[in-house]
Amino acid sequence: MKYLFKVILLLLVATGLHIGQSYGQQQPAHSSYDICIYGGTSAGVIAAYTAAKLGKEVLLIEPGKTLGGMSSGGLGLTDIGNKYAISGLALDFYRRIGQHYGKFEQWVFEPHVAENIFQDYVRRAKVEVLYENRLIDVKKQGKLIRELVLEHSTGAGSNVRVSAKMFIDCSYEGDLMAKAGVSYAVGREANSDYKETFNGVQLMNGHQLPDGIDPYRTPGDPGSGLLWGISNGQLAANGTGDRKLQAYNFRICLSSDPNNQVPITQPTNYQPERYELLLRQMAKRDWKSLQDVFIWSGMPNGKTDINNRNGFSTDMIGMNWEYPEADYTKRAEIWNAHTDYTKGLLYFVGNDKRVPDHIRAEMKKWGYPKDEYVGNNHWSHQLYIREARRMVGALVMTQHHCQGKERVTDGVGTAAYTMDSHNCDRLIVNGQVKNEGNVEEGGFGPYPISYRAIIPKASEVENLSVPVCLSATHIAYGSIRMEPVFMVLAQSAATAAVQAIEKRQSMQRIDVKQLQATLKGNPLVNGSKPEILLDNSDLQAVQKNGTWRVETYGGYGPDFYVASPAAGLSSLKYQPSLTLSGKYDLYTYYPKQKDRASATRVDIHDGKQLYELSIKDAEVTVLGQTSGEWVHLGRYTFTAGKQSYVEISNQGANADVIADAVLLVPIEGFKE
Template identity: 60%
Template sequence: MKIKLFSILVLCIAYLLPLGSYGFTAPPREVDICVYGGTSAGVIAAYTAKQLHKTVLLVSPEKHLGGLTSGGLGYTDIGNKYAITGLSRDFYRRIGAHYGKLEQWIFEPHVAEAIFQQYIKAASVEVLYGYTISKAVKQNGYITEITVNGPAAQVVKAKMFIDCSYEGDLMAKAGISYTIGREANAQYQETYNGVQLLDKHQFPDGVDPYKIPGKPESGLLWGISSETLAAQGSGDKKVQAYNFRICLSNRPENRIPITKPEDYDPSRYELLIRLLNATKPEALKPNLKIDLMPNGKTDINNYGAFSTDMIGMNYNYPEADPATRKKIVREHELYTKGLLYFIGHDERIPAHLRKEMLQWGYPKDEYTDNGHWSPQLYIREARRMIGAYVMTQANCEGREKVNDAVGMAAYTMDSHNCQRIVVNGMVKNEGDVQKGGFGPYPVSYRSIIPKPEDAKNVLVPVCLSASHIAYGSIRMEPVFMVLAQSAATAAAVSIDQRVPVQEADVQKVQTMLRTNPLADNSPAEILVDDDDAQHVTVKGDWKKMVHGCYGPTMLTDDSKGAVPKSVRFSPAIERAGKYEVFTYVPRLPGLDGNAHVKVFDGSTVKEVEITAASIKVEGQTSGEWVSLGTYQLKAGSSAYVEIGNHKTEGIVAADAVLFVPR
């Protein structure tokens, strides 16, 4: 009897301990859609698929959800908010609700993660945390199952797979074509791809690269490569630099001092001393981009010639195994923590810069299970699929357009530096490109699916098919969420139509995204933009601007009412009901702080004054939606919002009007 009880006890203990310790494999799981990657895109894809009545499993190699959006990038990069639709926009609306606004694009990490958890809980999405893919089985062009390793080996069978990882690991295991690094300009007839020695985030002339100045035989300072500069525009396999988006606090009650990290080596930062001696900055800004967040926090990004980017130290990351990647992430962490400590404590740093640095510390209420440091390295670029269609510079600049759009992008074509080398006896960074000047542009459905010969049931909305420089524009967290919703919608359509993703009805996908933007059949909001000729009536001579606006353009007038002018926005109301009405106020120098707007609900006209106090842009990265009140609107086109130039003392802008069902 004692032997039998002991045997039962041993079996119970074995069951409770991590199964991976014993090499066990859990019983296979079978779902309609398997989403790989716990990034912001992964959460939105899984939520969308579940809302579309599919069985879903989200496999997350990470222990936290949200990727970089919850990992420090709270000062959202986007360019033009018009490009952000559906659940991606809903995410920033939920952020806004937390801070008491319609939407907000600047936020604390823990707030973002809590909202991603809202999506998971609302749709009852099952998540496997801490599992990485080790194998994919393909038959007749279809991925039939993948194996992921975590506490136990787990086989997952699915009709559709969506790779939402930053690294494209599922895509790679499935044998889907991909590339790493920079194409030569000649490959896609581009001008900003490949090797680029430009002047942004660059060392000034004369900064010596050698350990003993003027003596090459002494060797190069840490972080400088001995490679020679290749021809401008030539391709290579170098990867743009990674870094951490750093959340610090200046509130004494929430601040942990920045202490010396392990393996601290001040010689790593010798180049910074030489740079400061050459530039003599008055503040940290030329070397740290410190964007302020709510509650005394920061989102610090790389800035200048020597900063938080660990240039040239990530080339092996895209193809590395989990252990090697973990080592690379740790090296980036120690470099960054060492940099912060160095700036605050090394006596060669000017006193005013040390004083500015020492006002910051690690926040007590962020990343509480990871030493108050983000667990998510900024993987700006790793693998990129070579899919059914490759997005290129021509797409970004509007010279080539697609008719199968499942999202838009709007950011500058942006690459961080790829290497630090010696040019003409001076240290120089190479690879930084920042080229904009274009409006929102469509992203092709074919760019998020493989070529049919590679796989027929996989979608890749993060490591999508784009050239290096086009990916630099598309690779923004809000866009990843947009494309993830589109990928999940297309996966559901493919399942329902019993066709490979290459044959899915794209028009049906587009219609579903347009008519059911939140994937829950809630009423869609109504946007009327100034370039909507069918619903906008313009009286007078308004100037058309293409920068700083919501959407492609905005209309402005600076006549201060000398000649009466107006822009009327008339929505087509399909469903009668209460709507809160907003007008978009851009960030524009000289904008009138007391604009007057007329709102007609179909029965009466109400004049609303927009005061400077009502425009709270501190939570935004561009303009702000300002509420004009809530109105009962009838179906039809009788209601309108009219922006005029009467009673104005400065510039008045007519950009866009939004009607949100309440």
């Protein structure tokens, strides 16, 4: 038996499979590493993969049992804003999602598909993962972190100590940076702090309750007490700062497949009185379907990604304010309360006799998915920690950076999403119940995120980066805090840490221009040939003829061009400058807009031969939080030099034609 175990162990090592990845490794293989990453979120996995592929010995520490954070925890409808913002391994992740579903890339997916891909990243890079260990102390020497002290996530057993040259905090809570003595903020800054306009207290109409809802258990009787979920606070002046947080929730995965369902039964600690406010809300609105209370988004294979909608839904408003700085016991209480509330809400909508019959019948068609979260009773392993601590670094990203009024030159990632905050409080305003804190302000293009925003001040810690709880105001963080952006910044942080080790420098003293060049020249960290992107506004590679107007919303990158047939013949010619001849998969970005041509003509010249194609609008399907998709134009062997081109024109069009970006992907790219 002892010999058999040795044979199995040798086979596992030979195939690159880490025992910890399969069975929940709880003790590190070594006491010291080059780079230690805390938090097995999507960002943590990408940081670990990056550092390992760049030749460093890496330890990834995950307090739970599952990798991927929200990306494998139910957030399958990717919040992105503009695909132009996503690069490197983050884009590789969505390409791998696409490969799973038989597409080029895809931004909607099932939780287990994401988890399997994250597991594959750590397997391919031979990353050591330490599961079920959480941070209890950080040992420093001067401005350097020397050692982390960990305990098992159950609190049992002896403590574990891990040292490293560099550390990366990829947790949603920012526990490592806080215990290392890094400055941080919790809550909302006042507008006056950074001369913003959308920070602090905001009473807006988004995800708001209808007028006239009585807040008391017995309507009109203050002595009966407030309904559950309403605070007794007073509404402060607009723009006032406080320590309140935007609400947390679970992004719920359910299944409509009767053969893949676990019934939604009455949960532990079920309290139907918690949902009285929902009934009062819907008494003032038409309740036609589940979509009137939930954002009920479809995922592949009959599943969902359910999010908060309107005034009373899955967000547990005002119940998370203590979470960022709470101890592990209190955090567990808050987490479990969110679980009880959410499962209770699903059961209530499907079973309470006060809910309309047709709504209960609609809910009865759904169940928890048998094939998801198998080790967690088919319920997500990750609460949506939309915001916890936020570092205060050498540079703080603000509303002005989001809107392009201030622009950094040391960008190591790009964001593009609307400045978005869920509600932070629910209170009485003029005798009626109102939600406060929701902000949804967009209308701006992609913008760079400063390297200085992911590292602490040099006076605090020199060997740490923080790509998730980065340095940003509440409202700027609302734009940046997207899973793909976290992955981009994590790759940048890991690459910077490797550079710092090799140059024997602090994280604050590395050459950022060299870092930017490394990220651009080796985006997949495997030496593969970078893809070639030609955006419509690239004046060096794009030749514009005729009359085109500029549109700024719904395309790829900052803008796209539109040509009307009435304006005469117009064309846009993309001419890549290729150093070597080679095979490429060719794509063009196709924004899905109203009143556009039923077909778009595309001419492709590979340097030797001309090909004429037509993109039929009816055949382009758009999935997810974007308004366009990459359309595959075929595989071509392009000749070195500038003889090759792709030309989009309005020739023969019956309505507006759109010209946006063109992408050449080397066929050996995005492969191991």
